[in-house]
Amino acid sequence: MAYVAVKGGERAIDNAHAWLAEARRGDPAVADIGTDQIAQQLGRAVDRAMAEGSLYDRDLAALAIKQAQGDLIEAAFLLRAFRTTLPRFAASLPLETGAIRPLRRISAVFKDLPGGQVLGPTTDYTHRLLDFSLTDGTPPPAAPLTAAEPEAMPRVHDILGREGLIEPDAPDGAEPGDLTREPLAFPAGRDLRLQALARGDEGFLLSLGYSSQRGYGNNHPFIGEIRMGEVAVEIEPPELGFAIEIGDLVLTECQMVNQFGGSKTTPAQFTRGYGLAFGQGERRAMAMALVDRSLRAAELGEDATAPGQNAEFVLGHCDNIEATGFVEHLKLPHYVDFQSELETLRRIRAESL
Amino acid sequence: MSKTERQLWMATLARAGRAEIERCLADAPALPTHKRLRGPETGLVMVRGRAGGGGAAFNFGEMTVTRCTVRAGERIGHAYIAGRDAAKAELAARLDAALQDSASADAFMRAVIEPLQALETERRAALAARAAATKVDFFTLATMRS
Amino acid sequence: MSLDLPGFADPVADAHATFRAVLDALAHPGRVQLAGTGLRPPAPLMPATAALLLTLVDVETPLWLAPDFWPAREWIVFHTGASPIDDPARAAFAVAATLSDFEGFSAGTDEAPETSATPIVQIAGFGVGQRLRLSGPGVRGSATLHADGLPPDFPALWAANHALYPRGVDLVLVAGEALVALPRSVRVERA
Numbered sequence: 080m081a082y083v084a085v086k087g088g089e090r091a092i093d094n095a096h097a098w099l100a101e102a103r104r105g106d107p108a109v110a111d112i113g114t115d116q117i118a119q120q121l122g123r124a125v126d127r128a129m130a131e132g133s134l135y136d137r138d139l140a141a142l143a144i145k146q147a148q149g150d151l152i153e154a155a156f157l158l159r160a161f162r163t164t165l166p167r168f169a170a171s172l173p174l175e176t177g178a179i180r181p182l183r184r185i186s187a188v189f190k191d192l193p194g195g196q197v198l199g200p201t202t203d204y205t206h207r208l209l210d211f212s213l214t215d216g217t218p219p220p221a222a223p224l225t226a227a228e229p230e231a232m233p234r235v236h237d238i239l240g241r242e243g244l245i246e247p248d249a250p251d252g253a254e255p256g257d258l259t260r261e262p263l264a265f266p267a268g269r270d271l272r273l274q275a276l277a278r279g280d281e282g283f284l285l286s287l288g289y290s291s292q293r294g295y296g297n298n299h300p301f302i303g304e305i306r307m308g309e310v311a312v313e314i315e316p317p318e319l320g321f322a323i324e325i326g327d328l329v330l331t332e333c334q335m336v337n338q339f340g341g342s343k344t345t346p347a348q349f350t351r352g353y354g355l356a357f358g359q360g361e362r363r364a365m366a367m368a369l370v371d372r373s374l375r376a377a378e379l380g381e382d383a384t385a386p387g388q389n390a391e392f393v394l395g396h397c398d399n400i401e402a403t404g405f406v407e408h409l410k411l412p413h414y415v416d417f418q419s420e421l422e423t424l425r426r427i428r429a430e431s432l
Numbered sequence: 433m434s435k436t437e438r439q440l441w442m443a444t445l446a447r448a449g450r451a452e453i454e455r456c457l458a459d460a461p462a463l464p465t466h467k468r469l470r471g472p473e474t475g476l477v478m479v480r481g482r483a484g485g486g487g488a489a490f491n492f493g494e495m496t497v498t499r500c501t502v503r504a505g506e507r508i509g510h511a512y513i514a515g516r517d518a519a520k521a522e523l524a525a526r527l528d529a530a531l532q533d534s535a536s537a538d539a540f541m542r543a544v545i546e547p548l549q550a551l552e553t554e555r556r557a558a559l560a561a562r563a564a565a566t567k568v569d570f571f572t573l574a575t576m577r578s
Numbered sequence: 579m580s581l582d583l584p585g586f587a588d589p590v591a592d593a594h595a596t597f598r599a600v601l602d603a604l605a606h607p608g609r610v611q612l613a614g615t616g617l618r619p620p621a622p623l624m625p626a627t628a629a630l631l632l633t634l635v636d637v638e639t640p641l642w643l644a645p646d647f648w649p650a651r652e653w654i655v656f657h658t659g660a661s662p663i664d665d666p667a668r669a670a671f672a673v674a675a676t677l678s679d680f681e682g683f684s685a686g687t688d689e690a691p692e693t694s695a696t697p698i699v700q701i702a703g704f705g706v707g708q709r710l711r712l713s714g715p716g717v718r719g720s721a722t723l724h725a726d727g728l729p730p731d732f733p734a735l736w737a738a739n740h741a742l743y744p745r746g747v748d749l750v751l752v753a754g755e756a757l758v759a760l761p762r763s764v765r766v767e768r769a
Contacts, residue, residue: 134493168475170491173482182563224565226561227561248485251488253489259491270488274491277481318581321436322439323442325514327447353483473589
């Protein structure tokens with residue numbers, strides 16, 4: 080592949096940008112949309128832009144969405160570009176998702192469990208009918224409140240773990256790899272796979288997860304638990320020498336319980352798939368958990384035959400910023416390479432006539 | 433592990449909005465004059481998770497953070513807060529310094545930290561009450577069936 | 579307390595200027611560049627060394643400090659975020675006041691020569707002392723460097739480093755607000 084520097088066109092580009100800005104604004108008779116309105120009222124778009132931009136900042140994501148005219152891949156691209164301008168101060172202590180302040184918590188494997196099933200602000204039970212009352216700006220009725228007593232909410236996996244029914248999961252103290260610093264190399268450890276999936280394209284992860292359910296590397300999943308809520312982020316600055324909370328993130332966590340396996344040395348037990356997403360990203364967290372489990376095929380001694388079990392394929396193509404860059408680069412001038420192909424083709428045709 | 437008083441006030445200041453801190457400061461003694469030692473400056477923290485929630489750590493994604501360090505008299509105040517509000521980070525660092533000074537600590541605890549903690553408790557309670565209203569009551573279903 | 583000594587007055591512009599200075603220094607071996615003008619770092623850090631650290635080192639950079647620089651450790655950690663490491667062989671940057679050899683530092687690998695260390699060595703001054711003739715990429719013909727405070731056998735030490743090319747360390751010499759860089763590609767002889 081070869082590119083040729085092409086000069087000229089600056090005025091056309093300036094004019095195209097001016098038109099883009101005008102088109103973004105739309106009809107000036109219609110009120111300009113505030114980034115605060117996007118942050119407040121288009122929360123799921125903000126969550127997705129943050130997840131795929133791999134940067135948690137609701138206001139920046141809202142701005143990116145406005146600038147990208149709602150194109151979420153473009154918005155994520157803007158966030159990725161912005162983050163490269165900032166120094167990294169620290170890595171956080173690993174999140175204590177077990178201590179999440181839950182806004183939602185459901186399990187599909189146990190009906191009754193300590194802490195109960197909390198639906199939260201879900202669309203699960205809505206009829207998918209367009210609600211025309213939203214067009215006239217009528218304020219919604221207040222959500223009902225119930226006095227809440229604090230109640231422990233142990234993880235479903237810990238409940239299973241007490242009987243040894245699920246594979247154990249313990250911290251190993253190792254420093255995790257970081258694909259924003261070192262390019263991915265294969266085989267990639269689970270730390271790097273989870274990082275790549277956490278910022279991967281939701282549609283791609285969803286389709287891969289779906290393919291695994293349809294038989295392309297079936298891993299027989301159950302939702303052990305989904306939690307969505309607020310979690311504190313802690314860092315330990317060297318000048319302080321102790322950990323401090325710097326704020327809360329809203330996160331969605333999905334714990335899958337997957338098909339069990341065992342051997343002569345280990346008794347049969349369920350296996351795990353894990354998903355974690357910025358914001359209310361339930362579909363993303365579930366898809367990530369399915370793909371995480373699929374990618375564990377080799378380490379769990381399963382045949383890796385399906386696309387979703389192929390780490391090079393999945394991790395090499397899940398990033399929509401990389402994908403859009405490579406697909407869209409086809410718009411760049413390829414005049415010289417194409418010319419050479421034209422000449423070759425003409426020569427072959429001339430020789431064969 | 434229980435947190436120290438300083439960890440608690442730093443967490444409270446990190447979560448509070450700048451407008452709320454400023455409102456509380458209106459009823460507090462004037463903050464001592466200060467000198468900036470570092471920042472306020474905005475950067476990133478790489479947020480880490482754990483595989484399966486309790487397993488090996490992985491790099492999950494980044495968040496914006498603003499930090500500031502000031503000297504006020506004998507005290508050095510630090511702040512690291514989520515987001516990009518430089519003015520809030522500076523206020524939080526100044527308050528961290530003032531709260532370490534036993535001569536002024538009580539006044540700032542009463543005027544700023546305690547009201548901010550009350551606001552946060554209230555905000556959490558409001559969310560918890562909404563969540564509790566969506567708790568599924570399977571016990572009722574079982575009763576109906578029997 | 580060394581935290582009271584500020585870092586860059588204008589972090590973005592000052593870091594850009596320092597980066598440009600060290601880039602020019604590496605591109606023109608032997609040419610003196612200025613960095614850190616106006617900085618008052620804790621002893622024994624010289625202004626140009628401090629500016630280089632503020633520009634090139636962050637929380638993820640493996641930095642090694644010779645023991646004489648430990649008094650400045652708190653300032654370095656506070657302003658750069660780096661936690662100095664014990665093993666010089668793992669360092670991307672190292673700060674020292676004397677130079678015995680380059681053996682302890684990483685020279686990189688043939689596959690990844692860019693992973694080698696960059697030692698920053700503080701010396702007494704430029705324009706006086708040992709006369710060295712430099713030649714190679716970035717030097718038209720040859721250039722002369724006068725440096726006071728290098729070991730007498732520096733040309734031989736450097737020859738061993740230069741012979742490793744494409745491996746080898748890149749050296750930055752600092753005296754006050756002045757700095758000179760010797761990339762591994764440059765030849766150094768006694769003049």
